[in-house]
Each structure stands twice: as C-alpha cells, then as structure tokens.
Amino acid sequence: xxxxxxxxxxxxxRTAPQNVELEQQLLGAILQxxxxxxxxxxxxxxxxxxxxxxxxxxxxxxxxxxxxKVATPLTVKTFFAAxxxxxxxxxxxxxxxxxxxxxxxxxxxxxxxxxxxxxxxRALISIGEDMVNEAYDAPPEATPRxxxxxxxxxxxxxxxxxxxxxxxxxxxxxLAAAVDMAAAAHDRAGGxxxxxxGLKDLDRLMGGLQRSDLxxxxxxxxxxxxxxxxxxxxxxxxxxxxxxxxxxxPTDGGVVGFxxxxxxxxxxxxxxxxxxxxxxxxxxRRGSITEEQFHDLVEAARDMQTLPFFIDQTGGITIGQLAAxxxxxxxxxxxxxxxxxxxxxxxxSGKRSSDSRVNEITEITTGLKALAKELEVPIVALSQLSRQxxxxxxxxPQLSDLRESGSIEQDADxxxxxxxxxxxxxxxxxxxxxxxxxxxxxxxxxxxxxAEVIIGKQRHGPTGTVVLQFDAEVTRFSDxxxxxxxxxxGHGH
Numbered sequence: 040x041x042x043x044x045x046x047x048x049x050x051x052x053r054t055a056p057q058n059v060e061l062e063q064q065l066l067g068a069i070l071q072x073x074x075x076x077x078x079x080x081x082x083x084x085x086x087x088x089x090x091x092x093x094x095x096x097x098x099x100x101x102x103x104x105x106x107x108k109v110a111t112p113l114t115v116k117t118f119f120a121a122x123x124x125x126x127x128x129x130x131x132x133x134x135x136x137x138x139x140x141x142x143x144x145x146x147x148x149x150x151x152x153x154x155x156x157x158x159x160x161r162a163l164i165s166i167g168e169d170m171v172n173e174a175y176d177a178p179p180e181a182t183p184r185x186x187x188x189x190x191x192x193x194x195x196x197x198x199x200x201x202x203x204x205x206x207x208x209x210x211x212x213x214l215a216a217a218v219d220m221a222a223a224a225h226d227r228a229g230g231x232x233x234x235x236x237g238l239k240d241l242d243r244l245m246g247g248l249q250r251s252d253l254x255x256x257x258x259x260x261x262x263x264x265x266x267x268x269x270x271x272x273x274x275x276x277x278x279x280x281x282x283x284x285x286x287x288x289p290t291d292g293g294v295v296g297f298x299x300x301x302x303x304x305x306x307x308x309x310x311x312x313x314x315x316x317x318x319x320x321x322x323x324r325r326g327s328i329t330e331e332q333f334h335d336l337v338e339a340a341r342d343m344q345t346l347p348f349f350i351d352q353t354g355g356i357t358i359g360q361l362a363a364x365x366x367x368x369x370x371x372x373x374x375x376x377x378x379x380x381x382x383x384x385x386x387x388s389g390k391r392s393s394d395s396r397v398n399e400i401t402e403i404t405t406g407l408k409a410l411a412k413e414l415e416v417p418i419v420a421l422s423q424l425s426r427q428x429x430x431x432x433x434x435x436p437q438l439s440d441l442r443e444s445g446s447i448e449q450d451a452d453x454x455x456x457x458x459x460x461x462x463x464x465x466x467x468x469x470x471x472x473x474x475x476x477x478x479x480x481x482x483x484x485x486x487x488x489x490a491e492v493i494i495g496k497q498r499h500g501p502t503g504t505v506v507l508q509f510d511a512e513v514t515r516f517s518d519x520x521x522x523x524x525x526x527x528x529g530h531g532h
Contacts, residue, residue, distance in 0.1 A: 055089070055160075055161050055164060056157045056160040056161055056164075057089035057090075057157055057161070058089075058153065058154065058157060059089065059090055059093075061150050061153055061154060062088055062089065062090060062093045062154060063093075063137055063140070064140075064141055064142065064146075064150055065079070065147060065150040065151060065154065066093060066096055066097060066100070066137050066141075067137035067138050067139075067140055067141025068141040068142070068143065068144045068146075068147050068150070069100055069110065069144075069147070070100070070110060070111060070112055070115070070134060070137055070138040070141070071138050071141050071144070072144045073100075073104050073109060073110055074144060075144040075147035076100060076101070076104050076110070078144070078147045078148040078151065079147060079148060079150075079151030080101065080104075082151065082152075082155060083097075083151040083154060083155055085097055085098045085101075086158070087154055087155050087157075087158035088154065088158075089154075089157070089158070089161070092125045095118075095119075096115060096134070096137075099115050099118045099119075100115060103115065111138070112131060112134035112135045112137070112138050113131075115134055116130050116131045116134055159197060162197055163197065166190060166193050166194060166197070169190075170186070170190050173186055174186065184360075187363075188359050188360065188363050191363045191366070191367070192362075192363065195363075195366045195370075198370070232246050232247060232249065233245070233246050233247025233248045233249040233250065233252075233417065234247050234248045234275055234292070234293050234375055234376055234417065235247050235274075235275070235278065235292070236248060236271045236274060236275070237270070237271060237274025237275065237277075237278070238270075238271070238274075238505075238507060238516065238517070238518060239518050240505045240506075240507070240518060240519070241492060241505050241507070244494060244497075244500065244501065244503055244505055245453065245494070245497065245500060246499070246500060248271075248275075248376060248417035248419065249417055249452070249499060250415050250416060250417060251411050251412045251415055251416070251417070252411060252417045252418070252452040252453060252498075253404070253407050253408040253411050253417075253418050253420065253450055253451050253452055253453075254417055254418065254419045254420070254451065254452065254453040254454075254455065255382075255420055255421075255422050255441070255447055255448075255451040255453065255454045255455065256268060256419055256420070256421050256422070256455050256456075256457065257421070257422040257423070257424050257436060257440070257441060257447075257454065257455070257456050257457075258423075258424060258436060258456055258457040258458065259423070259424050259428055259429070259434075259436070260423070261459075261462055262457045262458060262459055262462065262490075263457050263459060263490060263509060263514065263516070264380070264381065264421045264457050265301075265302065265307075265310075265380050265381075265421065266310065266314075266509075266514035266515070266516060267457055267490075267492070267516050268297075268378050268380055268419055268421055269297075269307065269310055269311055269314070269514075270314060270514075270515060270516045271378075271419070272295045272297055272348065272376065272378050272419075273295075273311055273314070273315075273346075273348060274292075275292045275293050275295050275375065275376050276292065276293070276294070276295045276346040276347050276348035277292065277346060278292030279292035279293055279294060279346070279347050279375075292375075293347075293373075293374075293375020293376055294347040294349070294368075294372055294373040294374050294375050294376075295347065295348050295349065295374075295375065295376045295377075295378065296349050296351070296365060296368045296374050296376070296377045296378070297348065297349065297350045297351070297378045297380070298351050298353075298356075298361060298364075298377070298378065298379045298380065299350055299351070299352045299380050300352075300353070300354045300355070300356070300379070300380060300381065300384035300385065301354070301380060301381065301384060302352070302380070303352050304350040304352040307350055307352070308350075309323055309324065310514055311343070312336060312339060312340060312343075313512075313513045313514060313515075314513050314514055314515040315339040315342075315343065316332070316335045316336050316338075316339040316513075317335075317513055317515075318332050318335065318336060318513070319512040319513055320513070320514070323336065347372065347373070349368060349372060351364055354384060355384065355386060356385065356386070357385065357386050357387065357388055358385055358386075358387060358388065358402060358403045358406035358407070359388055359406075361379070361385060361406075361410075362406065362410045362413075365377055365410060365414060366413075366414070369414055369416075374414060374416055375416055376416055376417055376418075376419065377410075377411075377414070377416055377417070377418045377419070378418075378419045378420075378421075379407065379418065379419070379420040379421065380421045381420070381421035381422055381423060382400070382403060382404070382407075382420045382421060382422045382423075382447070383400070383422065383423050385403050386399065386403075387399040387402040387403060388402065400446065400447065401446040404420075404446045404447050404449075404450040404451070405446060405450055407420055407450070408450045408451075408452075422441070422447060424436050424440045424441070424456075425440060427440060428440055434458070434463055435456070435458050435491070435493060436456040436458060436493065436495075437456075437495060438454060438495045438496060441454065448496065451496065452497070452498040452499070453494065453496060453497045453498065454494070454495045454496040454497075455492055455493065455494050455495070456491075456492070456493040456495060457490060457491070457492055458490065458491045458492075458493060459486075459489070459490045459491070459509060460486040460489070460491075461483070461486045461487055461488070461489065461509075464479065464482060464483055464486060465483075467479070488508055488509055488510060488511075489506055489507070489508065489509060489519070490506070490507050490508075490509035490516065491504050491505070491506055491507075492504070492505045492506075492507060506519055507519060508520070
C-alpha cells in the first residue's frame with residue numbers, strides 16, 4: 040500500500056478531519072472500474088476531497104466519464120503536465136498505483152459517504168472559526184443578533200447539503216412523483232394534493248394548501264383574518280398523524296408554526312379554547328361560566344395539549360429572524376404549515392430601513408416566498424388592507440386593494456380575502472319601523488353568521504367565492520349547512 044500523501048496542507052497545528060487513504064481507495068476504485076463513479080457522483084463533489092491533487096484527479100475523471108470516455112490512469116494523466124509530481128511520484132506512476140492498490144468497488148459508496156461527512160466536519164470547523172473570529176473583531180455597529188442569524192443560515196445550508204436529492208430527475212421519476220401526489224391526494228381526506236384546511240368548500244376550490252406556496256389572507260380589521268388562520272392552523276394540527284416511516288409525509292394534517300406578532304400566545308390560546316369548547320372568549324376571560332362549562336374547558340384543553348401547534352409571540356421581528364426560527368422549528372419538531380399574523384408587523388433586514396415602506400414590504404413578501412420554497416411548506420401570511428375599501432359602496436375587497444403593497448400580489452401564489460357583510464350592515468341600522476328598517480332586517484337575516492372567503496388569485500386553480508359559517512361569539516369558521524349553500528360558488532378541481 041503506498042503511503043498517504045505528504046502535502047503541505049496537512050501541516051496544521053490540529054489536523055482537519057480527513058482520510059487521505061480513503062480518498063486514494065475511492066479514486067483507485069473508480070480508475071479500475073468507472074461504474075464506481077456513478078455510485079458517488081450525485082452527492083460527492085470535487086470540494087469534498089481534502090487533498091488538492093485528488094480534487095483535480097476526481098474532476099478530470101468526472102469530465103472524462105461524462106463525455107462518454109473511459110477514465111484510466113492513462114487517459115487521466117494526459118490532463119496533467121508531463122513534469123508534474125504527486126507525493127514524489129510522476130502523475131502516471133501515482134495514478135497507476137492508485138488503481139493497482141484499490142481493493143474493490145463494492146465499498147465505493149460507503150467511502151464516498153465517509154469523505155462527504157469528513158468534508159461536512161471541516162465545513163463546521165470553518166463556520167466555527169469564522170464565528171469566533173467575527174465575535175472577537177466585530178465592529179461596534181454589527182450586532183451579535185445579525186451574526187447569530189448569519190451563522191444559523193450557514194449551518195442550515197450545511198445541514199441541507201446532507202440531503203442527497205439534488206440534481207435532475209428523469210421523466211419517469213417525475214411521472215412517478217406526480218402519480219404519488221395523486222395517490223396521496225386520493226388517500227387524504229377529501230382527495231386533496233395539499234394539506235386540508237378542514238373547510239370543505241375552501242379545500243374544494245384550492246385542493247388544500249400546496250407545498251411551497253405563499254398564501255396571502257387579507258382583509259380589513261374585524262373581518263376575522265386571525266380567526267380564520269387559527270381555525271385552519273388548528274384543524275391541521277388536530278388532524279396530524281405522524282408518518283410511520285421517517286421522512287414520510289403525514290396523509291392528513293401536519294405540524295403548524297404560528298407567528299403571532301400582534302396577539303400574545305395566551306390571547307391566541309383563549310381564542311382557540313373558545314372555538315374548541317364553544318364557550319365565548321369574553322365569558323372565559325370574565326370567568327362567568329358554569330361548573331359544567333369549566334369542565335368542558337378543561338376537557339378541551341387536555342385534548343389540545345399534545346397537538347403539534349407551536350406559537351411564537353415575539354412582535355416586531357425581521358424577516359431574517361422569522362426565517363431562522365422557522366428553520367429551527369422544522370429541524371426540531373418538523374413543520375408542515377407556517378402562519379404569519381400579520382405581514383405588516385414584520386420588518387425588513389434593517390439595512391435599508393431608510394428606504395420606503397413599499398420596498399420593505401417587497402423584501403418581506405419575497406423573503407416569505409423564498410422561505411416557503413426552501414422549507415417546502417405552505418406559508419399563510421395575513422395582511423391588512425388599506426382604508427380605501429371602506430370608501431366604496433361594495434366593500435368586498437379586491438386585488439387592487441393590495442396594490443399599494445406592491446409585491447404582495449406578485450409574490451403570492453394564492454390571494455384570499457375575508458369579508459363579512461354582517462359587520463358593515465350592523466353599523467348602518469336605520470330607524471326601527473321605517474321601510475328601510477324592514478329591508479335592512481331582511482338583509483341582516485340573510486347575511487347573519489356568514490362570511491365570504493374570496494379567492495382573488497390562484498396560481499394552480501380557479502378564483503371564486505366560498506361562503507362559510509362564522510360564529511362571532513366563539514370566532515369559529517365552519518362549513519355552511521347544506522340548506523344555506525349558495526349554488527355554484529367556484530368550481531371543484
């Protein structure tokens with residue numbers, strides 16, 4: 040066995056994690072039988088080799104094999120200068136020895152994985168060293184928080200490189216994935232390709248919440264945005280069934296992360312408790328409930344304790360901090376749906392805080408869409424609408440109400456509006472006994488307890504309106520009873 044290479048790179052005080060002999064074994068195995076290359080090429084990159092000449096050899100082998108040529112010590116050596124040496128041997132002699140000393144290609148993949156892991160360790164060391172040096176030499180204006188976020192992002196990227204699923208996929212594989220998605224949709228409640236919201240008519244129009252989508256849920260204050268988001272988030276957490284196999288996706292429901300930038304987690308929990316137990320939150324707060332209702336509350340709370348519903352109640356965080364926390368949640372507990380309440384309470388990175396608010400919102404929505412793709416989960420972001428809605432006769436929100444926020448409509452895959460006619464009618468009650476009053480009363484009766492969810496934009500499906508039941512006492516949205524259904528509001532998938 041030829042001795043491990045003696046390279047200057049090795050002369051460090053503490054040797055970086057590496058295994059030169061394993062690198063030689065793997066390269067030798069590939070030179071002996073090019074089939075070995077395909078066992079490692081999808082995950083093992085040039086930079087994962089520690090020894091510089093080995094990187095060049097691996098690079099050259101890859102170029103040859105990808106060009107349909109055979110990589111042997113003879114064909115590889117032509118890419119090196121005639122007088123070049125490796126470990127005191129000529130390149131030709133070094134390569135021949137590599138091939139001669141290689142044992143078998145059976146272990147090629149294991150060797151590749153080990154080298155990959157060693158390279159990850161070296162990357163960890165370098166992140167750690169950078170972190171230490173930066174912390175020592177940080178200029179006064181650089182906050183530790185920014186440094187933490189940067190390190191977290193680098194660590195996350197490093198963790199994600201460990202997934203060996205990058206690269207092109209053949210059409211057959213893509214077809215298989217499409218059929219799998221259809222099968223998953225078939226298995227899921229109501230046959231959906233996304234995560235079910237628990238509201239049948241909404242699911243019918245949207246096919247559930249789709250992975251990697253940014254879904255904007257917009258409305259004026261008091262329309263029930265937060266309630267709808269909590270209802271959906273909670274229904275998803277309640278239907279969560281952990282997948283049997285690691286890495287498999289649950290067929291229904293999922294782990295939910297809820298960024299509550301406006302309400303405290305206790306207020307949010309009170310709302311959910313009211314919605315689940317059917318006791319109004321004002322009664323819960325005032326304590327004016329019967330013994331029996333208290334019993335129901337305790338029961339409801341007990342059922343809810345184990346649900347995968349995680350609330351982060353920090354107000355005023357930046358989009359960068361939100362992304363870092365979402366990544367952490369995904370790593371620690373898993374994550375299937377992320378809800379942000381609400382978008383205008385987030386701030387940009389702060390580097391351009393002097394910029395206009397429009398630019399900041401653009402940074403936020405672009406950041407949220409990128410995060411949805413990175414984490415492969417739907418993100419439901421709530422958004423306030425401008426007052427201009429109130430000035431119109433028909434106060435139903437429309438896409439143009441988002442315009443001033445520039446990029447919201449552009450970055451979103453789905454834009455939904457919540458609208459409750461009842462709320463506006465209540466404040467316009469005419470004098471009792473007048474003809475207008477009876478007209479108003481009839482109208483009130485018609486819209487009482489109903490809310491509209493208007494889908495103004497949907498990248499993968501139709502737009503339309505879904506009418507839901509809304510119980511204001513307990514802020515609960517539910518499907519309308521069949522007799523209240525409005526015919527044809529949107530088309531099923």
